[in-house]
Amino acid sequence: MVGVGRMVRVKGVQDGSIAEELGIVPGTELVSVNGRELADFLDWEFLTADDELVIEARLPDGEAIIYEIERPEGESMGVELEPPTIRRCANRCEFCFIEGLPKGLRKPLYVRDDDYRLSFAYGNFATLSNLKDRDIARILEYRLSPLYISVHATPWEARKVLLNNPKVPNIVEQLNKLAGGGIQFHGQMVIVPGLNDGEVLEESFRDLWALDEAVLSVAIVPVGLTQFSHLYPGKSMDRANATTLLETVDRWADRARAERGHAWVYGSDELYLLAERPLPDADYYSDFPQIENGVGAVAALRMRVREGLSSLPRLDGRRIGVVTGVSMKGIMPELLDQLSSATGALFQMIVVENSLFGPTTTTAGLLVGADIRGALADRHDLDLALIPAECINDNGVFLDDEPFITMREQLTMPVYPSYDFIDVLVHEGEPRVAGVAA
Numbered sequence: 001m002v003g004v005g006r007m008v009r010v011k012g013v014q015d016g017s018i019a020e021e022l023g024i025v026p027g028t029e030l031v032s033v034n035g036r037e038l039a040d041f042l043d044w045e046f047l048t049a050d051d052e053l054v055i056e057a058r059l060p061d062g063e064a065i066i067y068e069i070e071r072p073e074g075e076s077m078g079v080e081l082e083p084p085t086i087r088r089c090a091n092r093c094e095f096c097f098i099e100g101l102p103k104g105l106r107k108p109l110y111v112r113d114d115d116y117r118l119s120f121a122y123g124n125f126a127t128l129s130n131l132k133d134r135d136i137a138r139i140l141e142y143r144l145s146p147l148y149i150s151v152h153a154t155p156w157e158a159r160k161v162l163l164n165n166p167k168v169p170n171i172v173e174q175l176n177k178l179a180g181g182g183i184q185f186h187g188q189m190v191i192v193p194g195l196n197d198g199e200v201l202e203e204s205f206r207d208l209w210a211l212d213e214a215v216l217s218v219a220i221v222p223v224g225l226t227q228f229s230h231l232y233p234g235k236s237m238d239r240a241n242a243t244t245l246l247e248t249v250d251r252w253a254d255r256a257r258a259e260r261g262h263a264w265v266y267g268s269d270e271l272y273l274l275a276e277r278p279l280p281d282a283d284y285y286s287d288f289p290q291i292e293n294g295v296g297a298v299a300a301l302r303m304r305v306r307e308g309l310s311s312l313p314r315l316d317g318r319r320i321g322v323v324t325g326v327s328m329k330g331i332m333p334e335l336l337d338q339l340s341s342a343t344g345a346l347f348q349m350i351v352v353e354n355s356l357f358g359p360t361t362t363t364a365g366l367l368v369g370a371d372i373r374g375a376l377a378d379r380h381d382l383d384l385a386l387i388p389a390e391c392i393n394d395n396g397v398f399l400d401d402e403p404f405i406t407m408r409e410q411l412t413m414p415v416y417p418s419y420d421f422i423d424v425l426v427h428e429g430e431p432r433v434a435g436v437a438a
C-alpha cells in the first residue's frame with residue numbers, strides 16, 4: 001500500500017524519458033524509493049541513483065501505483081520536481097540585506113532562505129543555524145559537498161550577537177562534524193566593524209584554518225547597509241576599516257600560499273574598492289572560487305575583455321553608452337579605452353546612483369530599472385547602450401519589478417544587457433535582425 005505521509009510532486013516529465021515510459025505525468029506524487037520516504041528533491045536525486053528501483057507513487061487521479069524498474073546505467077529518470085518549500089532563516093542578522101530592502105521589489109527577494117539543500121544545489125549561502133542532527137546526518141549520508149556556509153564568526157558569543165539569535169548552535173562543533181564526514185565548504189564572513197573584526201576575526205581564521213582541507217575558501221565581505229537598514233546602529237565600513245581588514249586577509253593568505261599553495265582567504269572586490277587599493281590580477285584568484293560572491297569579479301571582467309578584444313568588429317564612430325554603478329567609476333575608464341582602441345567606437349561611461357537603496361549601495365548589479373531608464377531617457381546622442389546584465393533576473397525583470405522589455409521599448413536607442421561588453425559588441429558588426437535583442 002502506498003503511504004500517505006511525505007512525498008514530492010512532479011512538475012514536468014522529459015520527452016522520451018524513463019518517467020514518461022512509466023506513465024509518470026505532472027502532478028504525480030512520488031512517495032518512496034526502495035522503501036524510503038521522499039521528503040524533498042535530495043531524497044529523489046540520491047535514492048534514484050541506484051540501478052534497481054521500487055518507486056511508490058500516486059497518480060493525479062488518486063491511483064496508487066508501484067513501479068519496479070531497472071534503470072540503465074547513466075540514464076536519468078527525466079523528472080522535474082516542484083520546487084521545495086524553502087527553509088526560512090531563524091536569525092535577525094545585524095546586517096541582513098533583506099531587512100534593509102525597501103518595499104515594492106520582486107517578491108522572492110524578501111524570502112529569507114537559510115537552507116543547506118539550496119547551499120548544495122545552487123551555492124546559496126546558509127548559516128546552518130536551523131540545522132538539526134538529522135540534517136547533519138543527511139548531509140553526511142548524501143555527501144552534500146561542497147556547501148556554502150555563512151560563518152561570519154566562529155566564537156559562539158560573537159556569532160549570537162551578529163546573527164541576533166541567542167539559540168544559534170555552536171558552528172565550530174557543526175563544522176567539525178561536517179569536516180569529520182568528509183564535507184568541504186566555502187565560507188563567507190560579512191564583517192561588521194566592532195562586532196566580528198579584530199580578535200573575533202583572528203579567532204575565526206584560526207578555527208577555520210584548523211579544519212584544514214575542509215575549508216576550500218573564505219571570503220571576507222564588508223557589511224553593506226542600504227538606507228533602509230535599521231537593525232545595526234553601530235559603525236559602517238569605511239576606508240580605514242577596509243584597509244585593516246585587507247591587511248589581515250593578506251597575512252593569512254600569505255601563510256596559506258606558503259603552506260597550502262593557494263590564497264585560501266580572499267577579500268571581496270568591494271573591500272578593495274573601499275580601501276582604495278588596486279584589485280589583484282586574475283591569477284590571484286585561482287579558479288575564482290567565490291566569484292558569485294563578488295570576489296574576483298573585476299579581475300575576471302578585465303581578463304574577459306582583454307581576451308575578447310581581438311574578436312571585436314570595427315565600429316568606427318559609433319557612440320556607445322555604458323551604464324554602471326558608482327563603485328565601478330574608477331575601474332571602467334581603462335576597460336572602455338581598450339574597447340575604444342580595438343573598435344574605433346566612442347564609449348561613454350554613464351554612472352548611475354541607486355535611488356532606491358540609497359547612495360551607500362554602489363554595486364552595478366543592484367541598479368534598478370527606473371534609475372537606468374532615467375539615465376538613458378534623454379540620451380538621443382547614443383547609437384547603443386549597454387547595461388549590467390546582472391541587474392536583470394532570468395525572467396527579464398529588474399529588482400524593482402520593472403521588466404527589461406518595457407524599459408527597452410521606452411528608450412530611443414537599442415539597449416542590451418551585457419556581462420562583459422564583448423558578449424554584445426562581438427555581434428555589432430553583423431546586420432541587425434528587426435525585433436531581436438541580445
Ligand code: SF4
Binds near residue numbers: 090091093095127163
Ligand atoms: S541569515 Fe541573517 S542575513 Fe541571512 S537572511 Fe537570515 S537574517 Fe538575513
